[in-house]
Amino acid sequence: MAVTAGRPNRGALLPSRVSALTGSRAGSLAIFVARRILWMIPIVFFVILITFFLMHQAPGSPWDKEGGRQLSQVVVDNLNAKYGLNKPEYQQFLLYLWNAIHFDFGLSYQYSGKTVVKLIAEAWPYTATIGVLAFLLIVPVGVGLGVLAALRQNSRIDYVTMGFATFAASFPNFVIGALMVVVFSVLMAKWTERAFFLPAADFGLDDHLIMPVITLSLLPIAYTARLTRASTLDTIRQDYIRTAWAKGLSERLVVVRHILKNSLIPVVTTLGPTFAFLVTGSIVVETVFNIPGIGRAFVTAVSSRDYPMILGTTILFSVIIAVANLVVDVLYVFIDPRVRLT
C-alpha cells in the first residue's frame, strides 16, 4: 500500500506529497526510505497474525486428504506431535514468531523434510523471471500505445489501439492462454508436422517463455495503455502545453519533455502494484503453462493446509508489495520535482 511515513494510505492514484522541508533532498530521501523499511516490521507482524489465525480457522487439517485413503488417527496424532500442532494455538503462534525473527520459517507439511525457504527459493525464480519479462514488455508497449493513441486521438491508430486494449482487458487470461496453446502449440505442431511449435508446458529460458509472458502481459498492457491515453489527453489540454507549442518547440520536445513527464505520474503509480502482481505469480498462467512458480505453490499450500508454506508465501508477498510501493514513492521524487518526502 502507498503509505507515507506515519500517515494512512492516501489512495493509489495520488502521489505522496508532503510539504517541503528544509535540509538536503538526498538526506530526507534516506530518512524516508529508512522509516518506510522500519514500518514494514509492524506490517509483516499483522500479516502473520491475521494469516495465522485465519488459516487455523479454515476447516480441515493438513492431514485430511482430498478423497481416497485417509490417514489413520494414530498417524495423524504422530504427525501433530511431529509438527507441534498438538500445542495450543497461541503457543504455536509465539513459537512461529520467535523462529521467524531468526529467519526460520519452518518445514513444509506437504513436502516432508523440505524447508519453506527452500521451497520458495525453488519456485520464486520462475515466477520472478516471467514477471520481470512481462513488466519489461508492459511498460514500453502499454505506455507507447497509450501515448500514440492520445496524440492521434480519434484517428484510425487510436481506434485500433483502444480496440485492442478493450479486447485484451475483456478476455480472461485463462482463455487467452488456452487459445494460444491451441493455436501456437497444438495446431502449429500439426501444420508443420512438429517442425515448429511453441512448447505447451515446462519452463526454460527460451521459447518456453513466449506464451506465458504474453498471456501475463496482455491485461496490464491494456490497462496501462488506456490509463496513459487518458492521462496524456488530460495533459495535452493544459495551458503550458499550448505555450510550448506556441514557443515553436518541435513535436518531439513537447511530447517528451512537457507532456510525458506530467502524464506519466499516474501511470507510475499503478506500475508499482502491477509489478508486485506480476512477480507474486499468476495461478492461471502457472497452471495453464505448468510453470512451477510461487503462485501455484501458494494455491497448493492453501488447498493442502500447509500452514508454514502459507505463512511463508504470504510474508513474501507482503514484503514485495510494500517494497514495490516504496520504490514508486521514491520514483516520484525524480519524476515530479514538486514532491517532497518526509
Place this chain on the structure above:
Amino acid sequence: MQRGTSIRAVALASAGMFLVAACGGGGGTTSENLAPPDKQILRANPGTEPNSYDPTQQTYSYEAAVGAQAFESLLKPRADLSDVQPAAAKSYEVSSDGLSYTFHLQPNAKWSDGKPVIASDWVYGYKHLLNPALAAGYVDPFFDGTIAGAQNYGSIDVSSASAIDAFLAGLGLSAPDNNTFVIKLQHPAAYFKWVVTLWMAAPIRKDIVESAAGGSFPSNDTTKPLIWANDVKTIIGNGPFKVSEIGAHDHVTLVPNTGYWAGGQKLQQIILYFISDGNTAYSKYQTGTLDIINVPTADIDVVRGDAVLSKQAHLLPQLTTFWMSFNTTKPPFDNPKVRMAFAKSIDRIKLTKDVRHDTDQPIQSFIPKGMAGYDTSDNAQSYDPAAAKKLLSDAGVSASTLNAFKLLTRNSTGSKTINQFLVDQWNTNLGLNIQLDVIDSKTVTSRIRKGQFDIYGPDGWGADYPDQQDWFDIFTSGSCHSLNWGCATLPGYDDLVKKANTELDQNQRNKDYLTAQKMLIDQAAVAFIYQSYEYDLIAPYVHITNSAFDYQYLPGSQSYNTAYITAH
C-alpha cells in the same frame, strides 16, 4: 499399435492383465524395431510431485510412480495378479504356524551406488518406516495385525528416544545373515506376502541417511532422518532405475540402475512430469513431447472422434470401486431397506454412459474386476425403481423426512456431475427432493471424519495389493470414522472378515470373503456404483505391458524395466 486394442483390452481385463502395445511391424521379434539408446526415453505424467523421495514417507500413487522405480520391495505381484513373484527376494518361506517369514535376498542385488544390498539394509528400512516419530502415512498395514511388536505403534511417546528405541528393538525384524531377512508376525496373516509388495516397504541405507544428516541422531529426531531424500546425490535405491535429476515441481528424470540384479532395462530415461492440468498434458501429448497421458474428461469424445488419436487410445481397468455412503448412525439410514431403496434407484448404465463418457463401468458389487474375489452373482442392488419405491413404503419412511437430508459433495467437477445425476435419479425414481451440499474438499473430509453427513460420495477404494483383506477391512466396525464413513455395522461381519484374514487356506478365505461381500450388498452397507477405467493415450512407439494394478495415469508403470521405445 493395432486397431481395436481397446476392445481387446476390455475383453482380456477379466484375465487381469493384457498387452497394450503390440509392436509396430510383424509382432514376435522386436530387436530390429528398437529405437537407438538415445531415443529410449519415456515421458509420462503422474501429475504431481512426490511429497517426499523417501519411499517410506510416500502414500500417493503419484509418489509410487517414482518410489517404486527407485526402490524395489521384497516381492511383487505376478502379471496376472494371481499371486506374488520374486523381486528383491529371490524366494521366501513361511513357517508352518504362519508366524515367521524368511526372505532370501537376490545375491547380486546392488544399490545404485554399486554397493551390495544386505539384509541389515532391510531391517533398517522397515524400522525407518515403523518409527512413530517419523509418522509415515502408509504404515498401517505393517503394524495393524502383522509385524510382531508393532501393535504398540500407536501408544509410543514420540518425544522419547528411549521409548522409540525400545519399540523398534522389540519389532520382529532380523537379519541372521547378509542374505536373509526374517519377519515375525503377531498372528497368522495369509495376506502378509502382499503387504511386503508395497513400495514403501523398502530397504534404506543407514550410512547414507546418517551422512546426509551430518552424523547419527536420536530416534525421536523428526527431520534429520529425512534429509537424504532431498538431494539427488543421496537418493540411492535398489530399484531398476535411479533418480538422476529433479526439476523441482516440474519433472523428475530416472535412469537405469546399472547394478540392478535383473538388469536388462532398455529405457535409458524415464521423465515423469508434474503437470497438474490435464488439458496442458493433452496439448503436450499432441505436440509429441509426452508419450502417455490420461485424457481429460471433456476431451474423451474428441479423442474418440479423431482418426489418429482414437487409435492411440486405451480404456484400461483400474482396481478401483466407487460407492455412496449412508450415515447408518442416523435414522432412517439405520434401516437397510431405506439404504437398499436408494441403491436400487440408480441407473448405473446411464450414469457411466452419460456422465462418465462410457469409460467407467457399472458395478453392483464390491471387489473390482481383475482381482481375486470379483463376483457379480449377487444383484440385490440392481436398478429397479418399482422395487425401490416399495422398499421405502415398507420401511414407512415419508418423502418429507428424506427431503431434509443432503448429499455431501466435494467441490470438484467429477464429484459434482456424478452427484447431480444421482440426486436426480433418487428424486425422480423415489419421488423425493434431496439437495446437494457442495463444499470444499478438505472440509468434506473433516466432516466425514466426524460423521457429520447424511449421504456422502462418491467414495472409493483402489487396491493397495490385489488381496481381499485390503478391501473387506474397510467396512469393519473398527473402521467407523476412518474408512467406513457411514459406520455400517453388520452383524457377524467383523468376525467373518477377521477369520478370513488369518485363515491360511486360500479356498476357505475366498469363500468367507464372498459371504462378507454378500452381506455388504444385501444389507446395502453402501450403494456400489461403478468401477473406474482410465482412458489413456499411449504413443504408438511406446511398448509397454499394462496391468490393472498400474499406478494412476501411468499405464505400464509395473513393467518399466522391460518397456522400450520402437523406432519412429
